[in-house]
């Protein structure tokens with residue numbers, strides 16, 4: 001009998017009990033009337049007196065050990081249940097391997113920063129709540145320019161929610177003197193009807209390069225480089241002349257996405273070309289607003305629509321999808 005008691009003691013001590021079901025199984029197996037310990041006591045009764053002496057002690061140890069384990073586990077499980085952990089198996093392993101992911105807009109922003117860093121651009125930013133001077137006045141918008149209209153701009157008393165990141169150009173040029181070689185990413189706001197293509201807020205990355213002797217050729221070269229790096233070697237681009245109050249001459253740049261899929265036709269309104277940015281040579285009036293001598297310095301600026309190129313890059317068809325925080329979308333960007 002003694003040979004059975006010793007391994008049983010070890011067994012009892014090593015049983016894992018992590019919930020009330022397992023506790024009950026333990027009780028039934030070892031401590032109930034028909035359990036192993038009771039059976040051993042039955043056998044014990046019938047032993048000759050000389051054997052009883054040797055076996056009584058280990059048998060009692062087995063019994064009290066099993067009872068001790070039962071009672072302390074019972075107490076532990078009850079106190080857990082008071083703290084709201086009932087039904088939760090706290091002994092299960094923890095899955096630490098569930099990393100978060102960057103938002104696709106953040107991935108694109110980081111990529112743009114990386115590309116322009118490699119060309120020697122520094123990073124800066126400015127406030128989203130702006131005054132009229134930084135958002136419009138200093139950028140050579142005339143008093144009656146339609147962009148100041150209620151339809152486009154969210155007003156907050158005397159202030160506006162910036163309608164573009166071009167305001168950061170002014171803040172930088174007021175603070176420092178040339179040369180400037182900066183990119184300025186951020187969120188901008190427009191009072192527009194929300195649809196799959198346009199939202200009341202979106203994201204831009206502003207670029208500014210001001211120094212002696214900067215030309216339109218420098219601008220084109222920089223933007224070509226950006227397109228090849230971001231969209232891939234061989235991506236076709238075209239410049240269309242355009243108008244912005246703060247640049248002269250002004251242009252918009254399109255990239256060729258083609259008309260082969262229905263989605264690309266929709267995206268490009270059948271032309272195959274998608275506008276990705278506005279740009280131009282900084283208007284002399286803008287330099288003057290910031291006390292920079294336009295006879296000495298010239299510069300270029302550009303503003304890239306980040307939401308649009310992110311949608312294009314990742315095949316996202318609805319701009320509103322960026323802001324639903326749907327894990328099914330976000331999880332696709334794990335590891336990027």
Ligand code: DAH
Nearest residue numbers: 164166278279280301302303
């Ligand atoms: N601010 C313009 C917009 O919101 C984009 C833009 C165009 C920025 C030309 C520039 C620029 O810096 O030179 O549509």
